Amino acid sequence: MPRKRPVPDETGSEALKHLKIDDTSSDSDPSDTKPTEHVTDAFLDTICRNSLDFDFEEQCSVSLSTTNIYACLVCGKYFQGRGQQTHAYFHSINDEHHVFINLKTLHVYVLPDNYEVMDKSLNDIKDVIQPTYSTRDVMRIDDIIGHRHDLMGRPYTVGCVGLNRVKHTSYINVIIQTLAHIRPIRNFLLTLSNLDKQPPLVRKLSMVVRRMWHAWRFKAHISPHECVQEIVVLSKGRFGLDKEADPFELLVWMLNTLHGMVRKKKTSVVYETVRGEMQVATWKVQDMLQDDMVEDVEATISTMPFLALSLELPPTPLFTHPSTDDEDKRANIPQVALGTLLQRYNGTTTVETNGLVQQYTVTNLPAYIVCHVKRFTKHNMSEKNLTVVNFPVCNVPFGDLLHVRGSTSVTYDLVVNVCHVGHQGKSAVDGAVLTEFEESPFFAYVRQGENLWFRVHDLQVEPVMPQMLFLSDSYIQVWQRN
Structure with a gap:
């Protein structure tokens, strides 16, 4: 009463x-x-x-x-x-x-x-309502990660909180989780002052990240509704709510947009964290065919920055042994090592595209390396390459694999692994019906602390063993320099 x-x-x-x-x-x-x-x-x-x-x-x-x-x-x-x-x-x-x-x-x-x-x-x-963090809080935040319970007794892990999905926005949720686990960007968003004076996207993303890392929440999940709406408006409908989009395109757009909003002079915490440099040598195929001495053909050398390394998967075999058993089907799927895919950027491998022969040499490794596994051959993601990518989760020698001068001993640990679920779907003519998983096709494995891993699929958060990371189709990986 x-x-x-x-x-x-x-x-x-x-x-x-x-x-x-x-x-x-x-x-x-x-x-x-x-x-x-x-x-x-x-x-x-x-x-x-x-x-x-x-x-x-x-x-x-x-x-x-x-x-x-x-x-x-x-x-x-x-x-x-x-x-x-x-x-x-x-x-x-x-x-x-x-x-x-x-x-x-x-x-x-x-x-x-x-x-x-x-x-x-x-x-x-x-x-x-308004979580605030001091510099001291941020320095200790990774050391005090622990399990909590909300007011209803539901468990959650600080920093690894489920995000409510607004219609078809699992691709946005995984990118928010990704940005919240890149430490320099996360720390910047946690300690950003004068939020009311910041651009709307920066302010709303900062508030979502602050609530994700808040130790005493009333609810075990977060709704990123305001941040999602701002992304839709600011991108002028390029990223919407009605259908799933490419999370890698969203990640690149977010990094560039945030850089433009928070940069001071020519740089920002975003570019300082994830942007590297590579040298590109380019030859024209026509010139090489006309010259008997291919070695004498001069290359055009240019230097370009990069936010991510795109990894080309080998084409899917045209013929495989038919099988009705799930384990046999998995055995028929080709596999490739991450180191093999990285050879594209080691300075000795040549790639031919659009009448040009190019050779990529990474000259500067960023603190965080973003790898994009190119699984889809079409923009609408209707054709998917199911090749399994094998990789260790820690101490990957990127400096040695990429032959980076002065950085051969540099190693990286995996911190985020965004995956895609669902196989090649049938066309609408075949009367295919989307399953529940295909309506929310993206999820993320995120690392907490030293070696604790969680699988975050919208609102669902569950601990997993590191060995589970190889069982899903990796799409975006974020590696942290040791």
Whole structure:
């Protein structure tokens, strides 16, 4: 049964005279000044933390306005303003819900009396709305990874939290998980100051990452709804909600977009982390055919940066032994080692494309190497190469494999492995029906701590052994330099 508002006696009324009462309209900002008194209130025990969810857009549930929004701490609904004639004011009277928090200033008020309440018991709510991290917190964050339970007793792991899928956006979820586990980018987003002054994409992505790494969550999952909507709008529909898109294209777009938004002078934490350089030698096939001495044909040398190394899989065999047994089918799938695919960039292998012969030599390895396994032959992902890529998860000698001068002893460990599930589908003419997995085809293996691995598929998070990483079709890999 809802509590009735207590009628203050003369002493209580006298005390309220010293508090800042604000009858502001819904469009004003009532938080310019701060009250000086420490006030507690009997209504605090009506707060229901199980009803609170701050992952969604700050929008009034009645007027749909996004200005001066307050959250009811009893039912979790959002309302505009707190002065008389505002939706929050009427909600406090009609539903007898009296405790509200401003989602920008984090000040808590009791309505309809309109006085501010300050109590340490509210700090956990404020931390969930706007998690903040000091430099010291970030330095220790990988050392204090642990298992927690939300208010409903559901377990979750700090930094490895499931993301709610909005329609067909598993490709966005895996890229958010990827960026949240590239340490320099993650640390930058965790400690970024003046969020209100940042571009919308940076601000919303930062908030998702902050909540993923928050140690004391009310819920075991996160809805990246605001960040997803900003990606759709900013990309002008290139990445949408109605169908799955290529997560690698999204990753490259995100890295370039974030770089443009946060760069200082000519560089940014994004490019400093994932961008390397390679030298490209190019010959024209026609010139080589006309010259008897191929060695005498001069190459055009150019230097170009790269954000990822695209790995070409060998073509799928045309003829395989028919089999109805799943294990036999798996045995028929060709396999290739990661080191073999990397030979494309070792400075000695030549590649012929579009009448040109090119030779790639990596000259500068970044702190984090992104590898893109090119599994799809068409843009719409209708044809998939099922070749299995074999790789170790730690101490891969990229410097030696790529013959990088001065970096032959450099090794890397795998931190993220984005995979694709589902085999080659039939065309619509065949009447094929998408399975549940094919509607959400992308998931990620992410590493926590030294050697703890988790499989994250939208909301599903489960620990796995490192040996499980080879059983799925790797599509994007992120390697961290030791």
